[in-house]
Amino acid sequence: MPQPVSLLSLATAVPPNRVSQRDAARAAQQGFAARYDDFERLAKVFESSGILTRNLARPVEWYLRPMGWEERNAAYTEVAMALFTEAAGRALEQAGLKASEIDTVVTVSSTGVATPSIDARVADAMGFRSDVERAPVFGLGCAGGVTGLSLASRLAQSRPGSAVLVVAVELCSLSFRLDKLTKENIVATALFADGAAACVLRSGEGGLARVEMSGQHTWPDTLDIMGWSVDATGLGVIFDRAIPPFAEANVAPAIAAILGRAGLTLADVDRFACHPGGAKVITALERALSMDQGTLDHERDVLAEHGNMSAPTALFVLDRVLRDPSRPRTLLTAMGPGFTASCVSLAVAA
Structure with a gap:
């Protein structure tokens, strides 16, 4: 009979740039209103979204200037590494483990491209072993955190005694686009934010x-x-x-x-x-x-x-x-x- 798998810890992290929804709406108006006739009607989503505050990868002003894929993805790599390290570090501390005791790392992210992946880029700083197994997962979007937890539990169960770290890190704000005058883009600008969460799992009883x-x-x-x-x-x-x-x-x-x-x-x-x-x-x-x-x-x-x-x-x-x-x-x-x-x-x- 397969051993049970326990969730030992769960930690979260957000970037330092905190913005109120009111300030985000003002920034969106500055970026879109003069060029998009339907903006004022669509801007009501900022009030109806249920959001009061958000954390972003960069200060609001950064999003109001033209930029391309290269600059956006550079920001993704930099901030995702920082959030990965922060969330994973907290999860490890809660679990009472060192990074060197982690056998497998599952990294979930769909808001940028990094090859080598984010987990490889922070491996030395985190202190992962050279034989740690890495499993980057891309393309799951909002379902990624749940699926990542599922994958991590199966990996922990397949190797009794092994410790699996799963980190979900997303920088959705990097998809804010001044060049896209569409309803979908306005809605995304009103909803999306940035953050990371990390869990440690291991076969056996105990934990959360x-x-x-x-x-x-x-x-x-x-x-x-x-x-x-x-x-x-x-x-x-x-x-x-x-x-x-x-x-x-x-x-x-x-x-x-x-x-x-x-x-x-x-x-x-x-x-x-x-x-x-x-x-x-x-x-x-x-x-x-x-x-x-x-x-x-x-x-x-x-x-x-x-x-x-x-x-x-x-x-x-x-x-x-x-x-x-x-x-x-x-x-x-x-x-x-x-x-x-x-x-x-x-x-x-x-």
């Missing part, structure tokens, strides 16, 4: 929670819902279909099927910990999963304080949910490009 199961569901013919476009200027957001109504109509059957493969039902879940993609997405998830409005309180709080950081955001929510041991089973879930739902069930001793 035990990983029970995990799974994914990818809907057919949904590649157009979410993703990146790529050109000489950088990454550009793709939102070709409205996500809240899709989530409300389709999430519950998909999650029920994932749980069913492990002999569980929706009723067996004590607390859903969901990626807060936006205020409307949170409301749609509450409706889809038959929850009272306001149930996803940690989700709303994380969104208000940090915005949508893509992959790490669900782990920010999980960090808060796990502080309440009164709900033994938590289902961590997020949706991302594919279009895919990813789930991990975690059990906490009552």
